[in-house]
Structures are given as structure tokens and as C-alpha cells.
Amino acid sequence: MGIIELGGIAHKFSPDLLLVENSSLEAVVSRNIQKAEAFYKQYKTTY
Secondary structure, eight states: OEEESOSHHHHHHHHHHTTSTTOOOOEEEOSOHHHHHHHHHHHOOBO
16 A cells, blocks of 8 residues: 555554555655655655
8 A cells, every 4th residue: 555645644544554464555655755754764664
């Protein structure tokens, strides 16, 4: 799964997604590279 924009909903959704069997967070997209990097570090995905 990929996530576009990294607001509050993305931060609430991502931890639960990582608990679902056979699912993974593959990529995120943001207009702000610092937000994308921080999200990457928190959830270990690509940006």
C-alpha cells in the first residue's frame, strides 16, 4: 500500500496497517521532503 500526504489520518492508519497479516507499507508521497523522511524513519517505508 502507498500513502499520499502524511497528515493525521496517515499517522493513525499506518501503525494498524503494519499489524495486518500479508500487508506492507511500500511507499509514501508528500510535497514536503522533511515530512516524508520523518514518516520513513517512523514506519520504515520508502519515500
